Amino acid sequence: MLFDKSENGEVLTLTLDKKLTAVTAGELEKDLIEKLAGVKSFTVDMSRLVYVSSAGLRVLLNAQKYMNKTNGSMIVKNAVPEVMKIFETTGFNEILNVKNS
Amino acid sequence: MKELTISAEIPNLDTVIEFVNEELEAHDCGPKVQMQIEVAVEEIFVNIAHYAYQPQIGTATVRVEVQPEPQAAVITFIDSGVPYDPLAKPDPDVTLSAEEREVGGLGIYMVKKSMDDVSYEYKDGKNIFTIKKKF
Numbered sequence: 001m002l003f004d005k006s007e008n009g010e011v012l013t014l015t016l017d018k019k020l021t022a023v024t025a026g027e028l029e030k031d032l033i034e035k036l037a038g039v040k041s042f043t044v045d046m047s048r049l050v051y052v053s054s055a056g057l058r059v060l061l062n063a064q065k066y067m068n069k070t071n072g073s074m075i076v077k078n079a080v081p082e083v084m085k086i087f088e089t090t091g092f093n094e095i096l097n098v099k100n101s
Numbered sequence: 102m103k104e105l106t107i108s109a110e111i112p113n114l115d116t117v118i119e120f121v122n123e124e125l126e127a128h129d130c131g132p133k134v135q136m137q138i139e140v141a142v143e144e145i146f147v148n149i150a151h152y153a154y155q156p157q158i159g160t161a162t163v164r165v166e167v168q169p170e171p172q173a174a175v176i177t178f179i180d181s182g183v184p185y186d187p188l189a190k191p192d193p194d195v196t197l198s199a200e201e202r203e204v205g206g207l208g209i210y211m212v213k214k215s216m217d218d219v220s221y222e223y224k225d226g227k228n229i230f231t232i233k234k235k236f
Contacts, residue, residue: 021118022111022147051136053143054208064199082136089214090207091195 001028003035010040017048020056029059036063040072047078052086064096075099102166109150109161109180117146117163124165125174130236137215138174138234144208145178145187145230153182153228172236173217177229184223187230188213 001024002015012035020028036042042063052060060076067074077099079087084100087093105120107113121142125135142163149161164177187209193202195210213219218233 021114021143023114026111051139053140053147054204054211055143055147057207058204061199061202061204068199082133086140086211089195089211091197094196095199095202 001031003031005035005039009038011043012036012039012041013043013045015045015048019051020049020059021051021053022055025053025055025059028056029062032059032063036066039067040070042067042072042074044074044076045078046076046080046083049083050080052083054090057086057090057092060092060096073097102164104162104164106160106162109146109153109159109182111147111150114143114146114150117161118142120163121165121176124167128167128172128174128236130172130174134234134236138176138232141212141216141232141234142176144212145232148187148208149178149180149182149228152185153180173233174236175231175233177231179230180228181226182228185228186221186223188219188221 001017004013064074074097076096079098079100087098103124105117107116118139122135122139125138146161153159159180159182162179166175168175190206190209192210193206212232216232216234220231222229
């Protein structure tokens, strides 16, 4: 996973790769809480993510809740079909702002 | 049939996944089905790791069998922890908003939705959870 934060600290892009499992989601959650402080616009690029489990969904849900609470915005983009399928099964396509180009 | 008995702890997840994947790949399971099975295996193993023996640590046995015609993987998880039927829980409401949503129960819901068959029994002091997925 890779974080890219703008100089003023308001725009954050997170690029996920490979798998978001119970193991990697735990690592992400630790970093994310700190990185999201002060962020107004948060983008998650999933083009290189091939796998997400409920542990990963939980981290995404918490990030969305945090951005809602702080009146920021969150966009999830470039989810591959397998990941998109999991979003649809779990209703996360309605909770998250999923943009696929 | 292949079997792995391992300490039910989150850091062992990768070992369990590798063990299952090796067996699936040996039987030419397609990548899409393999990923669905992988998610299911993670959800079930993580459940056992979190709840079965808390606060102690115990073992989980994972058994993989590939049946012929139609080819299907049958994966069984056995632990000796507290009796717990994950299928008894009502499905989560997947139409709620982010604020109303709780992620509890989502993992097992994904398992139910993606597998062809799931079953649970408690026998001789053991939780036995089985999933089946056609290739």
